Amino acid sequence: MLVVVLDSATPAVTAAVAAVRRDDVEILTLRVSVDARAHGELLAPAIQGVLADAGVKPGELAAVVAGLGPGPFTGLRVGLVTAAALGHSLGIPTYGVCSLDALGWGQPGTVLAATDARRKELYWAVYTDGERITGPAVDRPDEVAARAAAAGARRAVGEGAEKYELGLAADGPRYPVPEALAALAADRVRDRAPGEPLTPLYLRRPDATLPGQQRKSVLQ
Amino acid sequence: MKSEPLVLGIETSCDETGVGIVRGHTLLADAIASSVDEHARFGGVVPEVASRAHLEAMVPTMQRALDTAGVTLADVDAIAVTAGPGLAGALLVGVAAAKAYAVAADKPLYGVNHLAAHVAVDTLEHGPLPEPAVALLVSGGHSSLLLVDDLASGVTPLGNTIDDAAGEAFDKVARLLGLPFPGGPPIDRAAREGDPASISFPRGLTGPRDLERHRFDFSFSGLKTAVARWVEARQRAGEPVPVNDVAASFQEAVCDVLAAKAVDACRTSGVETLVIGGGVAANSRLRVVAEQRAAKYGITVRVPRPKLCTDNGAMVAALGSHLVAAGAQPSSLDLPADSAMPLTVVTG
Ligand SMILES: Nc1ncnc2c1ncn2[C@@H]1O[C@H](COP(=O)(O)OP(=O)(O)OP(=O)(O)O)[C@@H](O)[C@H]1O
Ligand SMILES: [Mg+2]
Numbered sequence: 001m002l003v004v005v006l007d008s009a010t011p012a013v014t015a016a017v018a019a020v021r022r023d024d025v026e027i028l029t030l031r032v033s034v035d036a037r038a039h040g041e042l043l044a045p046a047i048q049g050v051l052a053d054a055g056v057k058p059g060e061l062a063a064v065v066a067g068l069g070p071g072p073f074t075g076l077r078v079g080l081v082t083a084a085a086l087g088h089s090l091g092i093p094t095y096g097v098c099s100l101d102a103l104g105w106g107q108p109g110t111v112l113a114a115t116d117a118r119r120k121e122l123y124w125a126v127y128t129d130g131e132r133i134t135g136p137a138v139d140r141p142d143e144v145a146a147r148a149a150a151a152g153a154r155r156a157v158g159e160g161a162e163k164y165e166l167g168l169a170a171d172g173p174r175y176p177v178p179e180a181l182a183a184l185a186a187d188r189v190r191d192r193a194p195g196e197p198l199t200p201l202y203l204r205r206p207d208a209t210l211p212g213q214q215r216k217s218v219l220q
Numbered sequence: 221m222k223s224e225p226l227v228l229g230i231e232t233s234c235d236e237t238g239v240g241i242v243r244g245h246t247l248l249a250d251a252i253a254s255s256v257d258e259h260a261r262f263g264g265v266v267p268e269v270a271s272r273a274h275l276e277a278m279v280p281t282m283q284r285a286l287d288t289a290g291v292t293l294a295d296v297d298a299i300a301v302t303a304g305p306g307l308a309g310a311l312l313v314g315v316a317a318a319k320a321y322a323v324a325a326d327k328p329l330y331g332v333n334h335l336a337a338h339v340a341v342d343t344l345e346h347g348p349l350p351e352p353a354v355a356l357l358v359s360g361g362h363s364s365l366l367l368v369d370d371l372a373s374g375v376t377p378l379g380n381t382i383d384d385a386a387g388e389a390f391d392k393v394a395r396l397l398g399l400p401f402p403g404g405p406p407i408d409r410a411a412r413e414g415d416p417a418s419i420s421f422p423r424g425l426t427g428p429r430d431l432e433r434h435r436f437d438f439s440f441s442g443l444k445t446a447v448a449r450w451v452e453a454r455q456r457a458g459e460p461v462p463v464n465d466v467a468a469s470f471q472e473a474v475c476d477v478l479a480a481k482a483v484d485a486c487r488t489s490g491v492e493t494l495v496i497g498g499g500v501a502a503n504s505r506l507r508v509v510a511e512q513r514a515a516k517y518g519i520t521v522r523v524p525r526p527k528l529c530t531d532n533g534a535m536v537a538a539l540g541s542h543l544v545a546a547g548a549q550p551s552s553l554d555l556p557a558d559s560a561m562p563l564t565v566v567t568g
Contacts (some may be wrong), residue, residue: 009456015312015542038556039312040312040315040316040556040557041554041555042554042557043315043319044319044320044322044553044554045317045552045553045554047320047323048323048553051333057323058323058325058326073268073271073272073307073309074271074309074312077271077272077274077309077312077313077316078312078313078316079273080275080316081274081275081278081313081316081320082316082319082320083320084275084278084279084317084320085278085282085316085317085320085321085324086320086324087281087326088279088282088283088321089320089321089324090324091295200275202272206266206268206269206272207268208262208266208268208269209267
């Protein structure tokens with residue numbers, strides 16, 4: 001079964017066509033552009049590109065798999081509204097995957113996965129043999145380092161772990177791994193599970209500040 | 221005869237998620253989901269709250285529009301979307317959705333200017349716009365007079381507000397009077413019970429010197445301050461504030477200036493059609509005052525029904541349909557959302 005895979009939770013704008021087979025998952029075509037400010041411009045051409053490269057027509061797709069974040073809101077929403085609209089127009093199910101899970105996936109031992117949440121904070125989770133044991137959450141780097149150590153993490157993956165000193169060796173992937181996104185949804189694809197609403201993992205409340213200053217009613 | 225193009229329009233520039241469907245100049249569906257209630261307690265639109273609401277509302281609103289029009293995406297000839305101006309994060313949700321629908325259904329994409337769409341929407345009510353026409357665009361973020369030679373290729377600005385937009389003035393004065401957000405509709409209602417001649421508020425940029433330099437420009441910030449001073453003086457004197465009279469007198473001052481300058485622009489340009497668009501065009505008094513002033517000079521005033529004046533998807537579809545009919549070039553898939561898209565750019 002052919003699926004399109006998207007993730008826009010990090011600066012890596014990711015689109016892929018994957019084959020989900022009975023026993024494995026294979027990425028057939030892939031486009032990744034790293035640009036924190038241009039998700040809206042890059043994603044749709046990337047999707048059209050991976051479909052064309054794979055010689056796959058949209059109508060042949062069986063599902064859409066999308067990274068739910070956590071990630072900076074604006075870019076994250078580009079991916080999720082794109083996935084939702086693709087699923088809607090093609091009449092196929094959409095499945096969500098935590099984007100940090102696609103970093104921790106397949107990693108042996110206990111590892112921290114961390115991505116940049118801006119405002120000097122990190123989105124993070126801890127994995128043991130690929131299973132999430134803590135998180136996802138958003139915290140300051142010192143807090144993340146302490147909680148990751150308490151959870152027994154020995155290594156870290158993800159660009160967030162390179163950006164800040166967390167006392168853990170940062171190796172492995174920097175951005176959500178396309179094969180992992182597909183693999184983490186593969187059972188749902190094979191089972192033709194009901195599609196899911198793609199609810200973003202915002203982890204933060206909206207900033208309720210208005211552009212410009214407020215003025216109180218003089219009648220109060 | 222080949223039937224007219226079926227065009228879908230997506231609008232997410234502010235707090236309304238809109239999907240409209242038109243065939244030529246015929247409106248088939250105008251589905252809207254609004255997050256206005258979530259913003260009301262803040263007294264203005266909170267961008268992140270609006271963007272979150274757009275993401276949730278996009279697919280359901282699209283489905284409602286398709287159901288209402290009785291068509292499928294496969295039937296559609298083109299997809300238009302507001303590319304700007306507006307709130308950056310909000311615009312991006314609509315633009316990304318439009319691209320995904322365009323890729324999935326293999327349809328041409330047109331990124332369009334929200335302000336030009338506020339003008340184009342009148343074609344759904346009154347048919348093709350005689351060109352040239354003068355457009356008075358009065359909304360929450362803009363107040364402009366435009367010369368429209370051809371909506372498909374661009375408009376020529378004649379004048380703009382030099383401070384607040386007309387809708388912004390309604391919103392700020394409503395706040396002063398303790399009326400809810402957005403302020404246009406409650407002021408419109410309160411004014412019906414008030415006397416528009418009871419208080420003489422200033423008409424911005426209408427003095428002889430102003431008319432030399434700012435003939436077609438607007439200013440509403442002095443008016444807003446005058447209303448605030450008047451209300452405060454009442455309160456200091458321990459007297460009740462006659463909300464209906466203040467609303468009516470304020471509204472009269474706004475409508476008077478808008479109509480006078482719009483009619484002047486028509487006469488100066490030798491144009492016989494004035495079209496009014498944007499949220500403030502929904503104002504019941506503006507229609508009356510503009511028609512009275514225009515009638516003297518044989519100028520026809522076109523104002524769409526109130527629901528089409530405020531933000532909606534139908535206006536985007538209307539402009540898209542005009543662009544398709546004019547053979548305009550579709551946008552490419554890397555179309556950016558442009559929060560500061562200038563008025564003179566019709567399609568991105
Ligand atoms: N009946 C009315 N009388 C006066 N003003 C009104 C009325 N109805 C709506 N408005 C005003 O219209 C504005 C909203 O218009 P619109 O939706 O076109 O603005 P916007 O999309 O926020 O701004 P822009 O179009 O400039 O980007 C608000 O300021 C509102 O108070
Ligand atoms: Mg508007």
